Amino acid sequence: MIQIWKTEKVIQETSDTKTIVFNPGSESFTYKAGQFINLSAKINGLTQSRSYSLSSSPGETFPAVTVKRIEGGLVSNYIHEYADTITEWTIEGPQGLFHIDAESSAxxxxxxxxxxxxxxxxxxxxxxxxxxxxxxxxxxxxxxxxxxxxxxxxxxxxxxxxxxxxxxxxxxxxxxxxxxxxxxxxxxxxxxxxxxxxxxxxxxxxxxxxxxxxxxxxxxxxxxxxxxxxxxxxxxxxxxFQPPVVEAPTIKIPESILEVLLHVREQTTLLSIRPGTSILDSALEDKIEMSYSCKSGTCGKCVGKLLAGKVHMHHNYALNEDQLNQGYILLCQSIPLNESVEIEVG
Ligand code: FES
Known part of the structure; x- marks a missing residue:
């Protein structure tokens, strides 16, 4: 869900870290502790978006993110330069599976x-x-x-x-x-x-x-x-918070085009996936509106549920054992391995 939020206040946490406290106005926004939002900004004429974890907790009146300035980081540097003057933010979310589940632990x-x-x-x-x-x-x-x-x-x-x-x-x-x-x-x-x-x-x-x-x-x-x-x-x-540098295990990639049935919210599409192309990239080429951010298997934003068939995930730094056992996959990292793949998103 895309929303436009206003700035409530900006807090300088350390020399290179700022917290942006947002005011969603009349928009309703609920999230779980640990989830993230996507922030978009127009920089040099192009819309850039990045994921930032919410540092506020769900019980607080105003949601907030805390952004560290990263060397060469286009969006984080932009936020640090202009946070005090930006009055409106385009946000999307909440997203992410790294959160506390309802069943509590002692x-x-x-x-x-x-x-x-x-x-x-x-x-x-x-x-x-x-x-x-x-x-x-x-x-x-x-x-x-x-x-x-x-x-x-x-x-x-x-x-x-x-x-x-x-x-x-x-x-x-x-x-x-x-x-x-x-x-x-x-x-x-x-x-x-x-x-x-x-x-x-x-x-x-x-x-x-x-x-x-x-x-x-x-x-x-x-x-x-x-x-x-x-x-x-x-x-x-x-x-x-950064993807590790690891070699993906070598697998035999199918050499022919494979079809994948993709359900995104109310819409069902039959994708034709070229050998080696991820399911996410294929869906984007078909102009399907998909959620994604890092494309490196880290943010978990492109998660989908495998309903049938077999896929291979190159990397996974976002899903835990339990989520994998339930059939969740990262579409930016997944390629189909057979013809009967069916996936649900959202
Ligand atoms: S887009 Fe981030 S894990 Fe796929």
């Missing part, structure tokens, strides 16, 4: 790296406000100055002493203990993460839901540790 573990804290911050607030669950948050970043939401998190720790524990990690090696907050002054490694989880969670480790958001290295490290701790993959949720 214990949540969040691991955030750098600006990966943005959806996690939304979830932490949501869990604290709407449940009695306990939270263990591990928040790693380069140094204290780059820790987004640091003072807000310290306030939450104080307010919810019994339920929220935070371990800050500083990858630059900066050692500092301030106002009773302890920082681990070294890059998180396997042993350290395992020890933190075992020490803080004890027996509760088996009842916990795990959410990891950040760069690929942090996610693969967490996955290795979860595996050694024999954590059920269904309880692990992850979101990449």
């Amino acid at each position: 214990q949540y573990v969040f691991i955030a790296g750098g600006s990966g804290i943005t959806p996690i911050y939304s979830m932490v607030n949501d869990v604290l406000q709407n449940s009695a669950a306990e939270i263990f948050l591990i928040y790693t970043s380069k140094n204290i100055e780059s820790k987004i939401f640091l003072s807000n998190l310290q306030q939450l720790e104080h307010q919810y002493k019994e339920r929220l524990r935070i371990q800050y990690v500083l990858t630059s090696g900066q050692a500092q203990n301030t106002l009773g907050t302890s920082y681990l002054p070294e890059r998180l490694n396997r042993l350290m993460l395992k020890k933190l989880l075992k020490t803080h969670l004890g027996e509760k480790i088996n009842e916990s839901q795990f959410f990891v958001c950040g760069p690929p290295g942090l996610i693969s490290l967490s996955e290795e540790v979860f595996s050694t701790l024999q954590i059920d993959p269904i309880k692990i949720h992850k979101e990449y």
